[in-house]
Amino acid sequence: MNRLKLLKEQDAKAFVAYIMAGDGGLEKLSEQVLYLQKAGVTAIEIGIPFSDPVADGPTIEAAGNRALKAGVTLEKVLKEMASWTFEVEVPLLIMTYLNPVISYGVERFAKECKKARVSGVIIPDLPYEHRQLAQAFLKKEDVALIQLVTLTTTEKRLEAILQEAEGFVYAVTVTGITGARDQISEDVRTFTRKVREKSPVPVYAGFGISKVQHVDMLREDVDGFIVGSAIVEAFRNQTIEEIEPLIQAVTAPHSV
Amino acid sequence: MTKVKICGLMEERHVEAAKEADAIGFVFAPSKRRVSIERAAELAKHAPVSAEKIGVFVNASIEEIEETVEKVPLTMVQLHGDEPDELVQEIKVPVIQAFSIRGKEDVARLENSVADFVLVDAPGTDYRGGSGHVFDWTLLEEAEIEASRLILAGGLNAENVKAAVHQTGPYMVDVSSGVETDGRKDEVKIQQFIQQAKGDSMQQTADKTGFFGKYGGQFVPETLMKAVKELEDAYMEAKGDPAFKEEYHHYLSEYVGREQPLTFAKRLTEAWGGPKVYLKREDLNHTGAHKINNAIGQALLAMRMGKRKIVAETGAGQHGVATATICALFDLECVIFMGEEDIKRQQLNVFRMKLLGAKVESVTKGSSTLKDAVNEALRYWVTNVEDTHYLIGSALGPHPFPTMVRDFQSVIGEETKRQIVQHEGRLPDTVLACVGGGSNAIGMFYPFLKDESVRLIGVEASGEGLDTEKHAATMTKGTEGVLHGAFMKLLQTDAGQVLEAHSISAGLDYPGIGPEHAYLADIGRVKYESITDQEALEAVVSFSRLEGIIPALESAHAIAQAEKTAKTMGKDEILVICVSGRGDKDMATYAERLEGLS
Numbered sequence A: 001m002n003r004l005k006l007l008k009e010q011d012a013k014a015f016v017a018y019i020m021a022g023d024g025g026l027e028k029l030s031e032q033v034l035y036l037q038k039a040g041v042t043a044i045e046i047g048i049p050f051s052d053p054v055a056d057g058p059t060i061e062a063a064g065n066r067a068l069k070a071g072v073t074l075e076k077v078l079k080e081m082a083s084w085t086f087e088v089e090v091p092l093l094i095m096t097y098l099n100p101v102i103s104y105g106v107e108r109f110a111k112e113c114k115k116a117r118v119s120g121v122i123i124p125d126l127p128y129e130h131r132q133l134a135q136a137f138l139k140k141e142d143v144a145l146i147q148l149v150t151l152t153t154t155e156k157r158l159e160a161i162l163q164e165a166e167g168f169v170y171a172v173t174v175t176g177i178t179g180a181r182d183q184i185s186e187d188v189r190t191f192t193r194k195v196r197e198k199s200p201v202p203v204y205a206g207f208g209i210s211k212v213q214h215v216d217m218l219r220e221d222v223d224g225f226i227v228g229s230a231i232v233e234a235f236r237n238q239t240i241e242e243i244e245p246l247i248q249a250v251t252a253p254h255s256v
Numbered sequence B: 001m002t003k004v005k006i007c008g009l010m011e012e013r014h015v016e017a018a019k020e021a022d023a024i025g026f027v028f029a030p031s032k033r034r035v036s037i038e039r040a041a042e043l044a045k046h047a048p049v050s051a052e053k054i055g056v057f058v059n060a061s062i063e064e065i066e067e068t069v070e071k072v073p074l075t076m077v078q079l080h081g082d083e084p085d086e087l088v089q090e091i092k093v094p095v096i097q098a099f100s101i102r103g104k105e106d107v108a109r110l111e112n113s114v115a116d117f118v119l120v121d122a123p124g125t126d127y128r129g130g131s132g133h134v135f136d137w138t139l140l141e142e143a144e145i146e147a148s149r150l151i152l153a154g155g156l157n158a159e160n161v162k163a164a165v166h167q168t169g170p171y172m173v174d175v176s177s178g179v180e181t182d183g184r185k186d187e188v189k190i191q192q193f194i195q196q197a198k199g200d201s202m203q204q205t206a207d208k209t210g211f212f213g214k215y216g217g218q219f220v221p222e223t224l225m226k227a228v229k230e231l232e233d234a235y236m237e238a239k240g241d242p243a244f245k246e247e248y249h250h251y252l253s254e255y256v257g258r259e260q261p262l263t264f265a266k267r268l269t270e271a272w273g274g275p276k277v278y279l280k281r282e283d284l285n286h287t288g289a290h291k292i293n294n295a296i297g298q299a300l301l302a303m304r305m306g307k308r309k310i311v312a313e314t315g316a317g318q319h320g321v322a323t324a325t326i327c328a329l330f331d332l333e334c335v336i337f338m339g340e341e342d343i344k345r346q347q348l349n350v351f352r353m354k355l356l357g358a359k360v361e362s363v364t365k366g367s368s369t370l371k372d373a374v375n376e377a378l379r380y381w382v383t384n385v386e387d388t389h390y391l392i393g394s395a396l397g398p399h400p401f402p403t404m405v406r407d408f409q410s411v412i413g414e415e416t417k418r419q420i421v422q423h424e425g426r427l428p429d430t431v432l433a434c435v436g437g438g439s440n441a442i443g444m445f446y447p448f449l450k451d452e453s454v455r456l457i458g459v460e461a462s463g464e465g466l467d468t469e470k471h472a473a474t475m476t477k478g479t480e481g482v483l484h485g486a487f488m489k490l491l492q493t494d495a496g497q498v499l500e501a502h503s504i505s506a507g508l509d510y511p512g513i514g515p516e517h518a519y520l521a522d523i524g525r526v527k528y529e530s531i532t533d534q535e536a537l538e539a540v541v542s543f544s545r546l547e548g549i550i551p552a553l554e555s556a557h558a559i560a561q562a563e564k565t566a567k568t569m570g571k572d573e574i575l576v577i578c579v580s581g582r583g584d585k586d587m588a589t590y591a592e593r594l595e596g597l598s
């Protein structure tokens, strides 16, 4: 069974960690996954590097460029993941732009994702309108196509997107690109509250989340958090243990 | 929302009419709607990339099915015979298994299917299954089948599909005879059916407009979806408003200086010894190239939408200058992203933009050229989408940009068509234009597309040669992929990473080509050739000396190809070249590369 379905039953808030596959070499990937699952994250999102990552800010773009320089491809990442013999205890997600998937073959991608024990896929430049490009193939392999909603998503589209949501909904908390931010705007609370009211699956907030105070601000209105740039940066600077308080702040039982 | 499949397609225009459907079906089993693999492959070229292509079979062998899947290619297989479970499981793409529902026992068989989807139909007379008769939908109410696996067929038409969807809530509805008139598909019925099945609620978001055959679409991050939809609506509305057209043409004539002449090139004609050569003089536009036709149109639209901030990318700086010019004229705030490499190559244009009051942002990422400037402009747009318009410079990007840019540039072809008839009393035999993203070419070609006697040739840059890595010949060397919001042709690695393009001409230095061009190439309406840096430079010299016009490097590619093409043409024929811009911006390159010229 798809592990994402288990997330629904969880009481605590989820922490989804994003890492760039092959930043520092592909051999780092398993180490990073093991580290994160030990640190208590709920799920891990593995980013595939792309030459033109228009939804990403400088941190993730630079990590992607390092991975590309190291020769990392979608195929190599999936092969590497399929070869793991250690126990993967948390759902694994793949975040990739559409073009590497098209070039690899959508059908083959879906099949190899399954072999690599991938529970869900996030494709930021595949909007709801074009989802059938990948959806049927992924469905056949029981891999969820995670949908994103943003502050600019209209009511009509929000309803439609949520109706088909699988796994969880990725609520983008900034009007902009990925990257650590100081401030999360107040509108975001209204937005996440609205999404959560309507969503049949858990709602996770992502983009710009990098501080405990962001978590405190949104805690009541979401089911979890997705943290990317801050983790990518921490792995690069070998300061990953500094992320642990953030993981704690999210996943620890919380009484108000 | 329920998806729609239009089945049994046999003609291009019906595939086109089914654009807004989620799936199209080809019948490979004996039937009056049967098509060959080759025919289906031809037809599939006219369907959006995101549409499912489904093949219908009856008791075919796995080999036959696999061959068909690969050659068309199909994305799903639909089985109407007595196929065993092993065969169903062996098929690599998702499978739909069809069942004729006469009574409850058929419902039981359907519940046990191992296929990904089950299709329910009334008992058939045609290719076992599709009879066009309606079965009793209420039989399904008790069936143990997830609605998400259910495809409903059998006697559906525009009148009853709404009720059928309401009653059974299927994944997809499938129609064939219900959208036919006298045994042949009917475009109007196809569109009515889709509209009824989808209801008006989601109509606008589900549509597949903005595809040229399989190319195009809106492959952008979710944050931009609202903006591209708003733009789409605003453009459709403006396009239908005579006052908007009038305003646009007012600025074209009073500010840009249109219409531009179609000059007979007497000495060139003599020198080449072939057809009569005419030049469409986009070089005479204010700011020196065709780019301003599009910049005016989009700026007027932005203001109509209440947006007074403009972001744009530029390669050669020609589009940046045109945009900065219009922003000065209309008092709009203007940010231009330009690759660091291009900033070095085009110093003069950078200064022109600054002088005009624009902010020029240097892009140092990736290859620091046009592709990276587009990335940064898109990121800026994502972040400032509520009050900013992205004024894209070529027939690229997510829908509606390729269509809108084409329409604004079509003034080139419209004038040309009128003028050549005035000069010669007939249409030309051949028309050439250079292709970067493809805006001057599509603007020139579009009004001629239906005139089949007119041969159209697009000319891209092969840089240092097609067999080197330094070229920008997307059409010749590219493969299908998604970049900057559209499915098109791209220069890319086997792993789907977009490559840098190379050309002496900064305006042709883009690793993609507009979606409409990719389509026109597929259907053979436009031929694409390529010209090297060296050939273009030689054309700059000969053209300058024969006609007293120093062309832009981009335009020189079209001129160089025209000389080759002219050699194959007779004296009674007519050839038109789009001189997309003048060479002022390229003077530093000319001085350097043509040093020692005597």
Ligand SMILES: Cc1ncc(COP(=O)(O)O)c(C=O)c1O
Residues within 6 Å of the ligand: B289, B290, B291, B315, B316, B317, B318, B319, B393, B394, B395, B434, B435, B436, B437, B438, B439, B440, B441, B506, B507, B508, B552, B554, B555, B580, B581, B582
């Ligand atoms: C003079 C001129 N011609 C042609 C082009 C190529 O663009 P497109 O293919 O969009 O016409 C450019 C682009 O900068 C240009 O400046």
